[in-house]
Amino acid sequence: MVNNIQEQKNKNMKNKTVIITGASTGIGKEIAKLFIEKGSNVVMNSSNQENLLNTFQELGSPANATYLIGDISKQETSHKLVTLALEKFGSIDVLINNAGIFSPKPFLEVKENDLELYWNVNLKGTYFASQAAIPNMVAQKSGAIINIGTVLVDHAIAGFPATAPLMSKGAIHTLTRQLAAEFxxxxxxVNTIAPGIIRSPLQGKIGIENADSLAGLHLLNRIGETNDIAEAAYYLAFSNFVTGETINVAGGHTVGHAI
Structure with missing residues (x-):
């Protein structure tokens, strides 16, 4: 019975169109890889042209995928993504708002431009992309939006001050619930995935040389992998009865710590 259900789900996912922002590295790259392998039509986006082109080629320049280089904080990028998806594949079934930036900085050192940066890329990017995709989902009476938040919204760490990015991520968690209610x-x-510590290029960017040293933040006493988030996104993309939820994929991070 379980195998039959999974086979039917895989069948339903084929030829569905999935837009993924921030798809050139890390979590976004792994999500794109999984959906492409499952036969979905994938529209990949990133503001980094070199990384996006390299990733697209690394994935084999698949016929069921295309890409758009553009800054997701700009509203026009979202409109271009929707136009490309419709012209290339004829529908928009899933939007995965993965694009985002994150870096720690003590509260008293945060400047106005820090707030604007996170607000623009993290929140406005998610907001604009959702706003562009939803009309098509309304017309077809179906769709899924998956936002990427963080467990730190609900479980702060004293030694990891990150008020600026966390404000934007907290707003995304709230946006998720409101969109779920409205549509x-x-x-x-509409759901949010809140990752714990995930092995990805982000760790190096924020100065963490050994991500495994943070394993104790999770009850499983290990950090997560990008495919853990990809698999969660794959489930939520085609789940029929889950909405308005924040799914913690964090090895027990919000429940307690291994010491």
């Missing part, structure tokens, strides 16, 4: 009648499911 539930249209059969549009």
């Amino acid at each position: 539930g009648k249209d059969n549009i499911k």
